[in-house]
Amino acid sequence: MIVRRMFNTPAWGWRSPFGELERMKNQVDRLFEGYHKGLSGRQQSAGVFPLINVSEDKDAYRVRTELPGMKADDLDISATADSLAISGERKIAPEDEEVKYHRRERESGKFSRMIKLSGQIDPSKVEAGIADGILTVVLPKSESAKPRQIKIG
């Protein structure tokens, strides 16, 4: 009796060889479900330059992005009824050749980003401005997408 207890093999493991696999699969699924939930709960960036913030008020969407050192001429912005595309090139003017660099952290290069908006906008009324290295694009909502107060008659 004592020996049998020492080799205490779980009976269900033999009764259904796929039972254990099924249990493992469920565990993995749960793990990933939690992982995905965790991601959407946090604000995960798309990882595409430039990083953007989007907000809205009752009249418009506002898209902001940090583009230090860039001027309006370096940027190309276009909008459709439900999307916005921002592209450009950040250039860093070269310094004299005889300078000795201690740190070079600022980066130059090209970028292109497209975002889909959750509602319809009026592309003809889109306005963009850049100040202190921050680009702000104001995308007025189309009349049909604006919230409307309904009067109860």
Add this chain to the structure above:
Amino acid sequence: MTDSETKDLQAKEKEEVVSPAEQTKQGPTFVPVADIFETESAITLLADMPGVKSENFDIDLREDTLTLTGEVLPPEGPGETDIFREYQTGRYYRQFTLSDVIDQSKIDAKLNDGVLRLTLPKVEKTAPRKITITAG
């Protein structure tokens, strides 16, 4: 640089300041990315500080420690609600230790389009004096 050599910019999250001391102000503090280079006569520092206006920017040089601070006011208006946020805004803070003696009276700082350009002229070194040893 020709077009074929231009690389694509990669998205990078701003680095938050890790401070051993408790912050007394609300909100996050970030480390601005910077270029530092040196010539015979000066040290130049370029730092990306988007959102900082010149009135909210401060430079402090004490002995050999240079401190940069920039406040960023939240750009969002009162009626706005976030749809999604990929970057945070807050103040910028970074300290540098300078190895050369800087001529404080000639420091020049410009803040244009969210980029700081700080020129720190070195104090001119006096020529080493030659000492002649006279045999006694």
